[in-house]
Amino acid sequence: MSNDDARHDPPVNEGVMISGGTHYVGNQAVGRGAQAFSGSVSFQQQESERTAELLARVEQLLEEHRTELADPDGTSRELRRLREELAEPQPEPGVLRRALDRLNEFVQPVAPLVVAVGQLAQSVQGLPGV
Numbered sequence: 001m002s003n004d005d006a007r008h009d010p011p012v013n014e015g016v017m018i019s020g021g022t023h024y025v026g027n028q029a030v031g032r033g034a035q036a037f038s039g040s041v042s043f044q045q046q047e048s049e050r051t052a053e054l055l056a057r058v059e060q061l062l063e064e065h066r067t068e069l070a071d072p073d074g075t076s077r078e079l080r081r082l083r084e085e086l087a088e089p090q091p092e093p094g095v096l097r098r099a100l101d102r103l104n105e106f107v108q109p110v111a112p113l114v115v116a117v118g119q120l121a122q123s124v125q126g127l128p129g130v
Contacts (some may be wrong), residue, residue: 057119062075062079069109071106075106080101082096085099090125100117104117
């Protein structure tokens with residue numbers, strides 16, 4: 001073997017390999033030139049806007065399908081309770097869950113409302129502190 005032969009270095013793995021156990025990952029960056037930043041990243045405004053849009057959508061659908069609901073007044077009450085709790089500076093997660101559960105029960109026979117309430121529940125769960 002002469003000195004002129006090209007010497008090959010082993011390949012460099014720039015990925016992440018995790019095996020076994022439970023891993024909690026904070027900020028991480030992978031790959032050449034990647035950077036990880038720490039600090040607060042807020043999605044609260046986006047989530048709040050999305051939740052407000054979904055509340056309005058549920059209200060609209062409630063009016064459109066009012067005659068199909070077994071208890072339209074009860075549905076309106078739960079939606080109002082949910083809206084009031086969300087307006088609180090520190091909404092109580094238990095109150096939100098109960099209102100969403102009851103709202104979901106009230107809208108069961110009406111598919112568009114079931115879908116809208118499901119989306120609303122996902123959005124509410126994505127809010128900080130909930």
